[in-house]
Amino acid sequence: MLLLTPPLAWFLFVYLAALAALFVSAFWQVNPFTTEIEHIWTFSNFTTIFQSSAYRSIALRTITIAALTTIADVILAFPFAYFMARIAGPKLRAMLFVLVLLPLWSSYLVRVYAWRQILDHDGILNWTLQKLGLPAANLAYSNTAVWLVFTYVWLPFMILPIYAALERIPDSMLEASSDLGARSWLTTRRIVLPLVLPGVIAGSIFTFSLTLGDYITPTLVGGAGSQFIGNVVFSSVGVANNIPFAAAFATIPLAIMAIYLVIARRLGAFEAL
């Protein structure tokens, strides 16, 4: 018990207190004259958010891209993780592990900038398309570009939990399934997928919540209409020193994640944990 006290205290004071402070400051406002925070209770931040169509569409855009990123990552990660966990030999598996983690060793910024070089008007992608005699793709500075980059940068966070879930499935289960006459597709659908679901949900919590909070990728590769929740939070604090408004807006991803976790629980994602 005594040993548990320091981490528990840390959790209570640093972690939960910060969240509580965030929530409380969402109900304050800034003095428009000096931009100093005034400790007056008000719902004005929330009314601004709900009454403005711009903020609604920013939230909607963020959720849509987060969902599309998650779906794309699941589709890309599943076959890869399956190969790693169940087909590759130990040596190849170790090498694949390194390959999955390798991008995480380099700076996140460098990877996003690299994508900008690829997608630019005169970038690598269009250069290649031109050499092949194909029409240029105008992907640079658009929401498509943001989706592509998010899918790329969060992919390792999806592969690893799916891999872990796949690895835990005992071979005997798959053998039993085929002994009972199930073909590989039926086995995948009835045995593998339900057992992997917790891994997919764990991965999607990463990809989803990371996308909800990110502002760097939309800033660097996004276009004129690529404002995300993270950008609003960042510019409210960084540009206007309007911390109360930023706090109010930051409760949106919190609410979304809470709803998402409840749905995941309903789907039974945590039963197998």
Added chain:
Amino acid sequence: MRSIRRTHVLLVALAAALCVPAAGVGKTNGLPTSVGKGEGSLNLIAWEGYTQPQWVKPFETQTGCQVHAKYAGSSDEMVALMNQGGDSQYDLVSASGDASLRLIYSKLVQPVNVNLVPSYKDFGKTFQSPPNNTVKGVHYGISLQWGPNTLLYNTKLVKPVPTSWASIYSPTYKGKVTVPDNPIQIADAALYLSKTQPSLGITDPYELTSTQFNAAISLLKKQRPLIVKYWALASDEIDLFKNGDAVIGASWPYQLTTLKADKAPVADTIPKEGATGWLDTWMLSAKAPHPNCAYKWLAYISTPKVQAQQAVYYGETPVNSKACSYMDAISKGSCAQYHANAPLSYFSKIKFWKTPIATCDNGKNDCMSYTQWQQAWQQLKG
């Protein structure tokens, strides 16, 4: 009564006797009248590139004040740093015009005695008491460098040569326009409207009533589909022009110089409607811990040679009118290139940034505040 007054005077004298040797700054009317011995240290909040060794090292040798600089990424970060206790930690902040009034009204900076800065008398008239650092005749800092917000364009793809800001508001270059991602950009729209729609009665693009403000916002809303990207960093805009994603946009001289060095086909202009501009000011923190070193820095950074060094390094224009020949000595033609020798009439075309505040000079208190500018800008980008 008399005895009370005497005690009062005695107390003040005592306090002064205690304070003056300690601080080393003689004061009348709250303003220091002389600069004492340096405290050995100077803490600055600065733009990156404003404290280069080539002019900081000689200062340190001359005065014994060791310079410690904290770089800020935006005007708002500067204000935030000062708000969070920086006013007692840092001595000076190189605030731009969109931040300086916020610092003044938040009482984070103190008045300075311009007579302690010998080069002040050589400053261009525009920069001695500009409204972004001088309020009711009280100077809250020493002007440093300035630059215009120009119209940058690709000389191969933009023809004829643009002469009006209309070219970034009309659909000719749809999808190839870029403007800064900064709420102060609303002032650029207001400046354009002040010339094209005189009935709105815009006289100062930073003091907008709600009608004028809404007109500027609706102009920017129409511009929104033309924009390829709102650039956040100067390097973003350089990339956009280099890669052909943008062919026209609002810019700074810095981007032009960099792009030209890369042999990109670009040029810039100040359109016929005029332009907005920024002016940076070294402002003295309200509780500056090293006031003597701060005054020594203000005097040093205002001298023509140092002004020229910084101007050429950063690509901006010195406020000291004597810096011109020093600039040409460092880089031939740079004085004319950055308009350091521009006549007074040139400045009537430049509207310098200042923080929009609710109480405008008309005394009617009906202007839009910076918080409203920022929220409108955010909603505009959607």
